[in-house]
Amino acid sequence: MPQPAESRHWWKEAVAYQIYPRSFADSNGDGIGDIPGIIEKLDHVAGLGIDVIWLSPHFDSPNADNGYDIRDYRKVMAEFGTMADFDRLLAEIKKRGMRLIIDLVVNHTSDEHEWFVESRSSRDSDKRDYYIWRDGAKGVPNNFVSYFGGSAWEKDAATGDYYLHYFAKKQPDLNWDNEKVRTQVYDLMRFWLDKGVSGFRMDVIPFISKNFDFPDLTEEEMKDPGRVYASGPRLHEYLQEMNREVLSKYDCMTVGEAAGVSDAQTPLFVDEARNELNMIFNFAVVMLDRDGWRHKERKLTDLKATFDRLDKAVGMTGWNTVFLGNHDQPRTVSHFGDAAPEFRALSAKALATMMLTMRGTPFIYQGEEIGMVNYPFTDLDQFDDIEVRGLRQDYVDTGKASAEELLENLNKVSRDHARTPMQWDASKNAGFTTAEKPWLAVNPNYHEINAEAARADDGSVYHHYRRLIALRHETPALVYGTYEDLAPDHDAVFAFERRLDDERLITAINFSRVPVMWKHDGLEGANVLISNDDRRGETLSSEELTLLPWEALVLKVPA
Template sequence: MPQPAQSKHWWKEAVAYQIYPRSFADSNGDGIGDIPGIIEKLDHVAALGIDVIWLSPHFDSPNADNGYDIRDYRKVMAEFGTMADFDRLLAEIKKRGMRLVIDLVVNHSSDEHEWFVESRSSRDSAKRDYYIWRDGSKGVPNNFVSYFGGSAWEKDDATGDYYLHYFAKKQPDLNWDNEKVRAEVYDLMRFWLDKGVSGFRMDVIPFISKNFAFPDLTEEEMKDPGRVYASGPRLHEYLQEMNREVLSHYDCMTVGEAAGVSDAQTPLFVDEARNELNMIFNFAVVMLDRDGWRWKPRKLTDMKATFDRLDKAVGMTGWNTVFLGNHDQPRTVSHFGDPSPEYRAISAKALATMMLTMRGTPFIYQGEEIGMVNYPFTDLDQFDDIEVRGLRQDHVETGKVSAAELLENLNKVSRDHARTPMQWDASKNAGFTTAEKPWLAVNPNYPEINAAAAQADQGSVYHHYRKLIALRHDTPALIYGTYEDLAPDHEMVFAFERKLDDERLIVTINFSRVPVMWKHDGLEGSNVLISNDDRREETLPSEELTLLPWEALVLKVPA
């Protein structure tokens, strides 16, 4: 049976790289990464073969949530540089044959945004309805909780009314039911697209529609309020309007951060016939070992089943993202691999092999390409994250859990692990800054794990990423081919097939420290296109394959 035809787009064929500006490179010695610093390091990114850079928020912000609280959507954060710096960054990215995608944070703004300053000034304000207010005389409107701890409602002194904030109290939620708000958002999107950016990563975009009846969360919903926050009645109406009014007029890429979205709901966002988004970040894989802020054990079989489910959910008319890390997750090697000195590099290569051969657009987070690992936090005071401050207040200061228990879990799950500065070389502060002290501590392992050392070593994690990205670009089956899990019940081996017409590739990865034998019909005579172990022969002599610890292979199967 012939394979169903898929539409072809540049963003399906792209490999993306996420830059978190605050932690990437500091050019002026103030301890904070900036746009000129990014420009200085673009060759490191381009040499990987990257097609698209996703830049985390660079907008003017008071930094209550590290830039996700935007004060001015048309201005660059002073710590990061100027609009002239941004324009130069965009030009330098394009000069290297790459594109730029920026964050769109429009579920909420900063409370210092001129819209909210005006909105809170009085109940009669022309912009009062830009945000979501409820009568303060009736008490807290409902039991909605903030992601950063406490109630999602804040009483405002100016009028005595409550405003809604799913995140920090300095991040009031915008009222998307107000068509003037939507018009403002569409206008700012055109501003950046006309400037030359190639699309948007849309922060918590499923939360923009609200059920204005505001029923209380049930006890079960309290454990995962995102499911409720992502189920507003007009969500898809708004996304289709956004596409119609803005996105359809540009050859751009859109990826929605989809907290609270189930597998079954995914096609509603990404099926091409619906004209909403190109793809979403579904967190089902990265949250398998999470119970709120607590870590819990995860099985490889669960991870494989989740990838399989997500692939089936989008079918041939939708598209997925593939990622294992970002600025909100712990370091990929510590999370899914083996961060021990013996297995760190080979497990990082194994994870890269998996991610860059799956169906969907891969997103690499800065530092993944050199195998950076979690920071060894020893005290809660070392964390910068507003989320940690909320957890400490809600759980430790109330006596519900000990500081030691919270710290033990945060050392596995905290997003501050991903926000420690990029490790460029073995000089002081890993070459990130000339300041005495960077905004967040550098991981003490930087003398061994850094970009300069990785680039100099042809057998490094960095060069393995380069080979994989080149293979992906040259192999249509790794982009448009079907995906099939070949060993769903195996507890140590992840093996899957990518097939397009007559081209058939099999990827096999040993997720353990011990050798594992795996057998599959037709493997004999397969060519080894990529291996993360240089002892592997070029052609498999039989159908029985013994995978060494953390070994990963990409095989081309004979026709």
């Protein structure tokens, strides 16, 4: 059996928690979450035992894509507060023994960023080459598509030329082949690191390098253009330069959002000898049940095989992230668990058990720790997401799909499920805001599912997360141990072993609504360290284990 990589780092041992500021907590009653609101709720996060907070974009933005269209990288969004508020947030996070990483969104800017305002003003602008322009007289440069619908090329009235935007037309892509652009990016990274943040989550970072021949996408590539967008010829040159110029000079954590990156390409980003990134978010797990915007069925065996593949892909000299939810995914319980009232909490605990005992740095998304579920949308007009507007335009308005079909699928896959406000208590608007109406509707189940009730109940999802995080912190095998799937072909049980030297731990989870028997050599005499039922502290008397519906156990196996 291969031995774990020897290099040990704080970011491997950390458990991270993502905050989407617009939806976390509103302190001033305008219906929009803000930085002072986050500060007020930090004890809730610290109480879990969290090491790192990832703050989604807090920068000045016109909000075409909820902050992922940045107008000023050195300014805080007015709706969220001021730079003084940010500095106070950073100080309060550190006071509680946690660290902060922030979003680095540098594939594109807002079209209102001063660079683009100058770039579009004239073909002779000294910032023209900060972005990617093509001669308008020659027509649309190629058939690249935007993730938010329509062409990825927009004709600009000022000069009649086309600029490239992989996302919204208000999000023009930067030209990373221009050394001045890279210098500006590295300067803004130093600005935030010198302020005291501990690293970056890097938005769509594999897209920064472009093939300037711009060949058309094939029919097959059109279904998943990210594979092409993530394969620019100078990508790894740029990441190594970024590491050399900035990251290597700080004890920081880097995690790249890796849409379009295959298993085979993963080590190129995270192998420690390459000096690029610490880890990436690979979307193979969360996209298993997706065919574009359409939902498809997923088997447990497929889920297990994908986790196994990802672990093998990074090997012993790379590192993974482990996540089931974020601001771009539906709610974890609705997506991977069972949102029925009798199974919601059990399945939320089971998924937490899986995630927090895997190999890789776990990322918890706000609300996951109390078992929040998808919002019951009944009309397309209820969605806020720019992606939904693009889908409506491309499919419903053209007759390719009905509004009913789009709504049925969005109720399973939409990003807006994760963006509904955090449910703090049973008061109006779940305690998120004192405004009459929050920016996005609160899930009506907040009377039953809220943080105040969860913290008061020792058997809640929140306290299960807290116990799991504590176990992970005190058990090196759960961080640095090898990973082995023990039941790859079982259609209901997910069981895996983590091993470091003589220490062996087994996680066993029943992903079904009925009791299941699982047998494995060595279970007899194993001690139950964590259970989402009532078995904690029990010693197993047999190699046969009957798992109740959605039961999850972490076992310590005798040496």
